[in-house]
Amino acid sequence: MRNIVKLMMVLIACTLLSLLAGCSDQRDKQQQQQDEQQQEATPIEHISASDKQNEEIQAVLHHMSIDEKIGQLILMGVEGPQLDAKAKAFVAEQRVGGIILFKRNFDNVTQSLQLINALKEANIQGSTPLLIGVDEEGGRVTRLPQELVKTPTNRYIGNVAGGEFSFDIGELLGDKLHAFGLNMDFAPVLDVDSNPNNPVIGDRSYGANPQIVSAAGISQAEGMKSRHVIPVVKHFPGHGDTSVDSHIDLPVITHDKKRLDEIELLPFKQAIESGIDAVMVGHLIVQAYDPSTPASMSKPIIQELLRDQLHFDGVVITDDLIMGAVQKNYSIGEAALQTIQAGGDILLIGHGYEPVQQVLTALKNAVTSGELTEERINQSVERILKLKMTYELDDTQRDNIDVDELNRQTKELLEKMKTSEG
Structure with a gap:
């Protein structure tokens, strides 16, 4: 038992x-x-973040009038060192979405800060922050006040240790612009310096080797992005081998597609693959793609080449429409409408207030007549809003700038570059 x-x-x-x-x-x-x-489930979190941004974009877009949407397509210049009544009205009443500042707008650090703060104050009722940019390339193309030590030319950057310091230069440029409350730099230049007689590019290019131009330009852009400053690469599809200055007249490029693919387009292709968010298209005829229309308003170049073939889905900005290449051949309203119809997003109008009004009127009339649909405008506004949200732009005003610290950083970097030359 x-x-x-x-x-x-x-x-x-x-x-x-x-x-x-x-x-x-x-x-x-x-x-x-x-x-x-x-x-x-981890990838779903990323999708949700993207969906959330898209929801925010659609919410902003939903509350915009057609006039506000058209305003987002404009990036205009301001005439002097202070914000005048006309410029203020364009921002506060017509909801212009962006501003470009030139040397004429920067007398000194204190005045410059006051101007930029005044622009942001004018946009206080705006649906979205202003884009406020400059051409701060370094070398001979610099806009910031003289109190700041300049960065060197791109040619020098490209020559020193094969462009090794380009990221540091990008960070420095980003620090300088961010200190003023600026958020966009029309740089770096990705034109290949393949024509020694080029009257407009020259030492603005990193050099004659497209691989060096590509690597240095992309690295500099990454440096800017790390400081929440939007780099705008230029001048697509490549302004390096021209003998005419597009500020004066319309350049023509006669190279075949094979040559363009290997030289002019290569830096832009690689920049797009690296995740660049904004491209400036130049005023030049590229016969291999469009024998009669400037690239800046050409559907074969903007839509078919840049967007469809190179898979760029970011913001496309024109070079300044107040340039001889455009003005000698088109009315500004005609050029603006053709650019948007071709797939462009932002129209840069750097000089004069009357041209800004002409463009706004031309686009509104085109919507009324049916030449331009609100759906097409929405596509561009969505890209612009996405750009602003991605870089976390706001209209926060700056109280002061530590010029001594910025100059210390610049001098220190220049000294490192000089040492590396040997």
Whole structure:
């Protein structure tokens, strides 16, 4: 009898152990399944973040009038060192979405800060922050006040250690612009310096080797992006081998597609692959793609080449429409409408207030007549809003700028570059 009892106890114990082991195995399987489900869910979080941004964009877009949407397509110049009534009205009332500042707008650091703050104040009722940009390339193309030590030319940057310091230059430019409350730089230049007689590019290019131009330009752009400053690469599809200055007249490029692909287009292709968010298109005829229309307003170049073939889905900005290449051949309203119809997003009008009004009127009339649809305008506004949100732009005003610190950083970097020359 005792043996039977013992045997039964052993059997019960074994059964309990088996059940416990089974529960443990079940718990392990459940935990494994949960871990696998969590790993599978991780990409959904990224999708949700993208969806959230898109929801925000659609919410802003929904509350915009057609006039506000058209205003987002304009990036205009201001005439002097102070914000005048006309410029203020364009921002506060017509909801112009962006401003470009030139040397004429920067007398000194204090005045410059006041002007930029005044622009932001004018936009206080705006649906979205202003884009406020400059051509701060370094070398001979610099806009910031003279109190700041300039950065060197791109040619120098490209020549020193194969462009090794280009990221540092980008960071520095980003720090300078961010200190003023600026958020966009029409740089870096990705034109390949393949024509020694080029009257407009020259030392603005990193050099004659497209790989160096590409690597240095992309690295400099990354430096700017790290400081929440939007780099705008230029001048697509390549202004390096021209003998005419587009500020004066319309250059013509006669190279075939193979040559363009290997030289002019290569830096832009690689910049797009690296994730660049904004491209400036130049006023030049590129016969291999469009024998009659400037690239800046050409559908074969903007839509078919840049967007469809090179897969660029960011913001396309024209070079300044107040240039001889455009003015000698088109009315500004005609040029603006053709640019948007071709797939462009932002119209840069750097000089004069009357041309800004002419463009706004031309676009509004085109919508009324049916030449331009609100759907097409929405596509551009969505890209612009996405750009502003991605870089976390706001209209926060700056109180002061530590010029000494910025100059210390610049001098220190210049000294490192000089040492590396040897």
